[in-house]
Amino acid sequence: MLKKSSVWRLTLIYTLLTTVLVTFVLLALYYFSVGQVIRAQETSFHEVVAQHRLLSKQLTQSEYKLQFSPEFQLSGGLSLTFQPEKGLTDVVGRLSSVPEHVSLCPNVSRFPVYQARYDDIEILSGCALPVYEGKVLVAQNRQQLERWLALFWKTSLIAILVTIVIGSLCGLWFSRKVVTKVSSVNRIARKVESGDLSARIPIDDSGDEFDQMAVHINRMLSQLEDSFETVRGTTDAIAHDLRTPLGRLRLQLEYLVCQKEETVKTDVLVGLLEELDRIISTFKSMLELTKLEHGLLGSEKDRVSLDELINDAVELIQPLAEEQNQNILVDLQPVQIRGDSSLLFRAIYNLLDNSVKYSGEGTEIKIKLSSKDLVISDNGVGIPEEDVAKAFQRLSRLDASRSQPGYGLGLPIVKAIINLHGMKIKMTSNNPGLRVRLSLS
Amino acid sequence: MKVLIVEDDRTTREFLQQALTEQGYTVETAGDGQDGLFMALELSFDLIVLDRMLPKLDGLTVLTTLRSGGNETPVLILSALDSVDERVKGLKHGGDDYLVKPFALAELLARIEILARRPAGLSKAQTTEIKLKNLTLDMLGHKLMIGDEYVELQPKEFKLLRYLLEHQDQVVSRTMLFEAVWDYQFDPQTNVIDVHVARLRKKLNEVNSLVEIGTVRGVGYRVISE
Incomplete structure (x- = not known):
């Protein structure tokens, strides 16, 4: 329900926005094209009217009449006709007479005229200006313009309709896409809520x-x-x-x-x-x-000299190694790090303890510390490659029954301590034996 | 020796009272921080065993109040909070020792004994040599002599022997030994300390030392001066 309503709402908003935009563009287009022409025509029309009003006041009627000789006819699609007085006498200009019911300037009215030349009726728009005893008619043929205008509005209407149709289709598609993505998140969230933590939101690699x-x-x-x-x-x-x-x-x-x-x-x-x-x-x-x-321990860090710490750990483990005829070889460079000495000691002791306990009788345990890393390796029995990753997991003693006491938390604790100090630990096979590398920094 | 036990758990309190009384201590008890502080200020004790989490007044507050009032009675903190940070906090507030619950009674007794006798122990630490039977430990030269014979000891062995001799006739637990010799806060949880002591013991036997390191079952070790 929610999904449906948001699709339609989004579509509506999208369509409305595109329609408004297109309408605005059309209006602008009108203003600067057809509108411009109409305004220009009207301006010249009123200029001519004003001109004739002035001329009629300054010239005598006969002088004024001269204005209507064909060579003085004004261009610009305007037809001028002067009728000195009522009746059809002495009409000069384009038309043979001035029609009766033409409104007086500046009110413009439309009226039909018969064009003998084309045997056709022409619709003119114009107004009459009273001069002397009669009146002068200023008119122009706006039919072409009106046709354009009609065409323009028709086209605009079609454009807006098309915009609405395409806009709503696009909007629908677009909002479906968005809402589908959102609701897929919703679906997954609901799944997780109901306990399925393995649910994942599909990713389309679009990177958006x-x-x-x-x-x-x-x-x-x-x-x-x-x-x-x-x-x-x-x-x-x-x-x-x-x-x-x-x-x-x-x-x-x-x-x-x-x-x-x-x-x-x-x-x-x-x-x-x-x-x-x-x-x-x-x-x-x-x-x-x-x-x-969870980082709740080891908040107080001091400078720790790692080589001394390792020496202490070796001294502690030494007798246990000797009991098993194991030989511990130490090669240490002086290295200082920031850390919790007790925790670090514990980590290193646990690693050594691990080697001593599990490498077997008579093995050799090497400890090498450089400024880059600490490597503890032995040539004992090692652990199978597939179990290496498991070694750092909680309570995996590499045998499911965990019958040997006391172990299983040692290595996870080591790993947690190492992580806490921002270092990395990696366990690999030493062929034969085990190699633990601790990268400092 | 007068000991004050401030502990809110009744069973623990009564048990400790009984155990310490059997050891010859005169024991007073308090069930909350307020009573504890009051008694500690009013009466004088040789040692206070103070629980960390107490009703009415928290253990650390009791400790801080005592110390700010100039009371220097040794305090052993008992706590269910076991991290090193908590321990450091307890010691910073003026505690002299810190024992995590659940603890072994023997460990507690060993620590109480050492704390209660500390003034004597301190004066020993300032001496330049310890003599016992045919054994002489030269603190300045880090040397061990059995009779007139010089015995080579590794630094940790020397520290081990020194700690045992400094606390002769007192029971010293494995943890106490480890902390004194290695100076890290951590329980190796193995017999590793036993192995070290066994090595030291063997070394002493080889040179016919009359000083013997005795084992106290379930707790640790003791050097007997008699």
């Missing part, structure tokens, strides 16, 4: 404002869908990573309650405490990741 708007809205929808997916993924992840250990904890506690012995062994309780600590730490990481992803 509508297209740009569609692109922007689509981009917004994609972001929305992403965060929805994240929320959904997070909820699933919370369900798995918290519910499972919570369930385990509950079962164990229940079992303890049901035990017949009154005393509970300490190591059982310590086990439960450890379980609870793991839950707490998972919960903490989830919260932290969410905050990091």
Whole structure:
């Protein structure tokens, strides 16, 4: 309904505007063409009338009569006839007599005249001017002009009609197009409203404002869908990573309650405490990741010397690497950046921890820092190419069941920290092993 | 030792009161910020355990008011807000330590002990060497001597040992060790600190040190002076 009414409204407005425009153009055309001719004729007509009024006052009747000899006949399509007095005597000029009921100047009237030369009746427009005892008739043939005028008005009418028809067709087409685009946006919005976040507005690559708007809205929808997916993924992840250990904890506690012995062994309780600590730490990481992803952490940035920070992280991880006979090779240039040292330390430690944990026994881990980038690579088992992209996603531990404890949030936290510092991180295969490149700046 | 606990959650408050009393502290409690501030101003305490979010008067306001009144009682902030920024805020407002909920009781006890005894600890920090049994730690030269023998230590190992010795007879948690030695706000969440301590312990054993780093189960470590 809304769509229909706006189509017609737009069409009407469009048609009205074009019609007004065309009418205006026609009026202008009239004023400067036919109108101009009419005005010129009228001017010369009245000039002649004025001239004769003057002449009749200054000349004697016989002198005045001379004006009507053919050589003095005025040009400009004017026919002059002088009738000295009533009756047909002594008429000079174009006509054989001055008709009876011609109005007096300056009122102009139309009257028919018989043209003996062509055996035809001519319609003249003119007026009579009383001079001496009689009157002089000033007349002109306006028929040609009137025909033009009629033609002009007919043509104008046709032009306006054509404008209305074509205008409304164009308007209809144009407003359909606009309204269709708008209502396609509406339709998509309604779809999204009803929960289908994958709906997208069709784009016709015309690059016009509508297209740009569609692109922007689509981009917004994609972001929305992403965060929805994240929320959904997070909820699933919370369900798995918290519910499972919570369930385990509950079962164990229940079992303890049901035990017949009154005393509970300490190591059982310590086990439960450890379980609870793991839950707490998972919960903490989830919260932290969410905050990091939304830029709620790390607002206070200082100058951090990245090489020193990496050295600290290596010193922390070193004994763990030694336990697995892994060798850490460090090649660092002094690099200063702005950032949150605790968060950056955590990111780098997590990356190192990842290498140490997953590259396997006896591998070599290389850390190279230049002013451009930081590369951490190992020659361990690596991860399959198709899983590389997934590594930075929340709670993907590259095995769906996530049976190994404590991991899954490490790399997403790394990525969130790196993003927060305006840097980029990329993970590729090192053939063999894994290569993580962190481009600074 | 007199401790004031300002905490609005009744279970937590009563549990803390019981646990601290068992540790030999004299404990007073307050259930909201107003009472807490009043008691802190009226009575004198050796330590205040202050919850961050309290009814009537927010924890940080209590802290700021105390400090602006010239009260220098050590304050340990308990908070459910766990980000580094929040922590920095708490410490800036005059807190001496910051512990995030949920916390381990042992961790809290370890931190309370260290805060309550801090004046003594501070004087130790200004000494140039720590001697214990056959071990001498030279702070200026960053050297460790066992008897007359010089033992090579890496900088972090030195810091680790120093922190443990400075807090001898006190339980030191893994997090406290990490924060003291590495100076970053972050919980490595692994046994990495244990591995470091194990290495240091092994090194000390190899040179026949009589000082031993004891493990306190579920919490951390302690060097016993006796």
